[in-house]
Amino acid sequence: MAGSTLASRALGRLLAHHRKQAGLTVYAAAQLVETSQQTMGRVEDGLKAKVPQLWIHALADAYGVGDDDRRIMIGLAQELAQAQKNWWRAYADEMNPKFDHLLGLEQAARRLSIWRSALVPGLFQTPEYRRSIAWTESPEMAPEQVEKRVEMALRRQTRLHDAGFAVDVLLSECVLRDRIGGAAVMGGQLRRLAELTELPNTTIRVVPFDTSAHLGSLVGSFTLLEFPKLPATGMTEPPVIYVEGYAGDLYLEREPEVRRYRDAFGEIGRVALDGDTTRQLMLSLAKEYGE
Incomplete structure (x- = not known):
């Protein structure tokens, strides 16, 4: 499941590269395999779950692709074909398509570097905290919808116990003091954060x-996602910056953009408290919320 997202991105990147080298448009590429320009765009953006091998051969022939690159693309297409259905598809009605893409990248990542100026990251939210956010966002939401979102959040958090996965989080003190859901909810949330530091x-x-x-x-809140090598090809996908916004999300992949955010994370980390002091602060505030 993790590899499928990376394989689709790698395959799309290679197809787009060879198409441009051949001097063809996305529309022309779509005509070669008798599909729409929109579908071909999704293939090159790494958003299509399955890409037929017949398409790969037809495009490789038209682009003049060498045998080595053709084998790599076929291997990536085979990896996609063998991928299992992602668990979060069962919650498709409760998320927008771009968040679906984030979950795929998150499941594939080997490391996340997260800066938050407001709100606890979703990977760390308690059910009560997540429930409070849902009610704030949509007060008219049906209780069963809210619980489905909470259930999805808890499923997402199982990633924290995967081998080969690491998370480095920087939080503004504002995140700890903004009483989402009230004192009791925040007290429980801070105790949960303290537990996670272990x-x-x-x-x-x-x-x-x-x-x-x-x-x-x-710079505002953002997440830097870094990925492992693909098992089939040994290729490593470049990192992605995810910027969450109220009106829409951004995915930044160009090397200069990623470098600026990576450098910003380093600069923010230089003024952060150490882990032990952070843990004591969280427990102290949790105790205040309980009084």
Whole structure:
């Protein structure tokens, strides 16, 4: 399941590269395999779950692709064909298509570097915290819909216990003090965060209010996703920056953009508290919320 997302991105990237080398448009490529321009665009964007091998051969012939690259693309297509259905498809009615893409990337990633200026990251949210967010976003939402979103969030969090997966999180102190759901909910959420710091693959550090000016105030919340090598080909997909917005999400992949965000994460981390001090702060605030 993890490999399928990376395989589709790698295959799409190779097809787009060879198409451009051949001087053909997306529309022309679509005509070669008798599909729509929109479908071919999804293939090149890495968003299509299955790509027939007949398409690969037809496109490779038209693009003048060498034997080595043809074998790589066929291998990626085979990897896609063998992939299992992703678990979050059962929750498709509760998410937008771009979030579906994020879950695929998240499941495939080997490492996440997360900066949050507001709200606890979804991977770390307690059911009560997630429920409070859902009611705030859509007060008219039916209770069964809310519970389905909570269930999806809990399924997503099983990734934290996967071998070969690591998460490095930086949180503004604002995240700890914004009383989402009230004092009791926040107290439970902070205790949960403190527990998660004990996982060997998870680090959580807080940027306190009284620190000097830092880039976190300017760049806004984001996630850097980094990926392992594909088992079939040994290829490594480039990292992705995910920027979540109220009106829509952004996925940034160009190397200069990724580098700027990676550097920003490093700069923000320089003014963050260490792990032990962060844990004590979270437990202290949790105790205050319980009083």
